[in-house]
Amino acid sequence: MSDHNVSDHNVSDHNVSDSDASGQTASDDEELAPPPFSAEDPQIGKDESSSAGGPDMSAGATGSDQGTGMLEDPERLRELQESLGRLEDFASQAQAENTTRAYAADLEDFRHWCKKYEREWLPAKPKTIGLYLGARADELSLATLERRLAAIASLHKEEGYESPASVAEGPLRKIWNGIVREKTRQQDGAPPLMVEDLRSIIEHLPRYSSSDGGPTGRLTLTALRDRALLLIGWTGALRRSELVALTTADVEFIEGEGVNVCVRRSKSDQEGSGLVKGLPYGSGQETCPVTALRQWLQAAERNVEGDFEGDIFRRFYRGESIGESAMTAQYVSTVLKRHAEAAGLDPKAYSAHSLRAGFITQAIRAGKPERRVKEHSGHASWETFNQYVEEAGTFQDNPAEGIGL
Numbered sequence: 013m014s015d016h017n018v019s020d021h022n023v024s025d026h027n028v029s030d031s032d033a034s035g036q037t038a039s040d041d042e043e044l045a046p047p048p049f050s051a052e053d054p055q056i057g058k059d060e061s062s063s064a065g066g067p068d069m070s071a072g073a074t075g076s077d078q079g080t081g082m083l084e085d086p087e088r089l090r091e092l093q094e095s096l097g098r099l100e101d102f103a104s105q106a107q108a109e110n111t112t113r114a115y116a117a118d119l120e121d122f123r124h125w126c127k128k129y130e131r132e133w134l135p136a137k138p139k140t141i142g143l144y145l146g147a148r149a150d151e152l153s154l155a156t157l158e159r160r161l162a163a164i165a166s167l168h169k170e171e172g173y174e175s176p177a178s179v180a181e182g183p184l185r186k187i188w189n190g191i192v193r194e195k196t197r198q199q200d201g202a203p204p205l206m207v208e209d210l211r212s213i214i215e216h217l218p219r220y221s222s223s224d225g226g227p228t229g230r231l232t233l234t235a236l237r238d239r240a241l242l243l244i245g246w247t248g249a250l251r252r253s254e255l256v257a258l259t260t261a262d263v264e265f266i267e268g269e270g271v272n273v274c275v276r277r278s279k280s281d282q283e284g285s286g287l288v289k290g291l292p293y294g295s296g297q298e299t300c301p302v303t304a305l306r307q308w309l310q311a312a313e314r315n316v317e318g319d320f321e322g323d324i325f326r327r328f329y330r331g332e333s334i335g336e337s338a339m340t341a342q343y344v345s346t347v348l349k350r351h352a353e354a355a356g357l358d359p360k361a362y363s364a365h366s367l368r369a370g371f372i373t374q375a376i377r378a379g380k381p382e383r384r385v386k387e388h389s390g391h392a393s394w395e396t397f398n399q400y401v402e403e404a405g406t407f408q409d410n411p412a413e414g415i416g417l
Contacts, residue, residue: 115163121148122164135173136164142187143340149191150253150341157191194342194363202363204403205348205370209357210246213348214239214299216355233311233332238347240308241325243301245344245367247291248273249389252344252364258324263305266290271302275390287390369400376404 122144126133131140141164145157152160165175179188205213217235220226231239245255254275262274270292277286294300305324313320316334323338339347341364348366349359368389375385382401391397 114159115166118160118163119167122160134171135168136176138176138183141177142184145184145187145191146340146342147253149194150251154192190342194345202365202369203361204373205246205362205366207370207374209352209355210242210370211299212355212357213242213351217351218354233315233334234328236304236308236311237325237328238351240301240304241344241347242351242367243294243299243304244273244291245364246371247294247301248275248289249368249371250275251368252341254390255344255364256323256325256338256341260309260321260324263324265302265306269293271305289388289390372397372400373404376401 122136123133125144125147126136126140129143131137131143133140141161145161148157148160161177161179165177168175168177177184179185217239218232219235220228220230220232222228224232226232241255244250244258245252248255250273257276258273262276264272264274266272270290273289273291275287275289291301293302297303309320309324312326312334315332322336325339326337327335327339327343329335344364344367345362348362348364352362353359372385372389375388376382382397386394386397389397
């Protein structure tokens with residue numbers, strides 16, 4: 013990470029370039045060719061035009077009638093039933109093998125996560141399962157999370173342990189219900205946090221008073237972290253999991269330009285190829301993401317022993333004591349809701365996804381090229397991205413405007 017010294021710059025709009033990437037799907041509309049004639053078919057070689065009565069229409073001469081006769085044969089029916097039974101067995105076996113492979117991959121991921129965070133994975137405690145679910149909630153669908161719970165429960169049962177993965181009751185119930193609510197809210201579409209409301213939130217961040225012991229009128233240490241969190245999350249159009257995963261090694265300050273932020277792994281980049289996002293200087297110092305990040309890093313450096321390296325957006329302990337590990341992805345929503353309420357906004361309306369949705373919507377309305385906005389947001393699918401475009405453009409070139417009403 014480069015030097016944290018603050019310098020104030022105004023920012024120009026993102027420079028953009030377009031590159032087309034379209035795909036074509038092959039058509040599957042070709043009809044199946046009719047089956048070849050059987051050598052035993054009585055119609056082969058028969059001259060229909062020379063027959064006195066025209067074509068032979070006697071019973072049993074058509075292929076369909078022959079097929080009906082075959083199905084009425086009890087022996088043939090038994091053979092068909094046996095074949096269908098074998099196919100069902102093969103299908104069940106294939107499904108079981110697929111499930112086994114999926115369970116193995118799920119358990120390997122759980123084991124690696126537990127090893128990374130020094131937690132016992134077998135037997136695992138419900139708290140460990142809850143933390144694991146929270147860490148993976150952004151990346152995985154509810155169906156995949158449910159399967160991982162099933163894999164963990166199955167392993168514990170096989171090894172003679174009581175399952176710690178029940179979400180119907182016990183300590184995991186509240187955590188799981190929260191994940192379901194959050195996932196459902198994301199699917200329904202959390203409203204975008206527009207730039208005016210973001211500015212209002214920043215303006216209402218807590219500051220030290222004369223009785224706090226800190227520099228009067230300055231942002232508190234927690235507020236410095238939260239300002240950087242919200243501005244980097246919004247300007248980078250980051251998913252909450254990407255935001256809390258950022259480390260000091262992932263950011264590089266570019267003099268006169270801004271800061272490069274490397275997203276090492278995301279929902280749309282499971283291979284871990286990485287995506288570097290350039291975040292330029294803002295027009296005002298209080299809402300500039302580059303300045304906010306630099307000031308938080310400088311403040312954190314002064315308030316920890318040794319160098320401030322590793323996770324950028326860390327949790328706090330005992331007031332303003334900076335911890336050693338990152339906040340959870342779920343806590344990003346808590347931060348946003350708390351400060352939204354302080355600014356007079358409805359906290360229930362927003363989630364961490366509002367940061368990402370807000371930037372995309374604002375950029376589209378500002379006329380930024382859609383392809384560059386999509387590249388910046390890291391969307392893999394045009395189908396998903398176009399939902400933002402449609403919502404952002406409902407009042408742009410609106411046909412109901414200026415027609416005489």
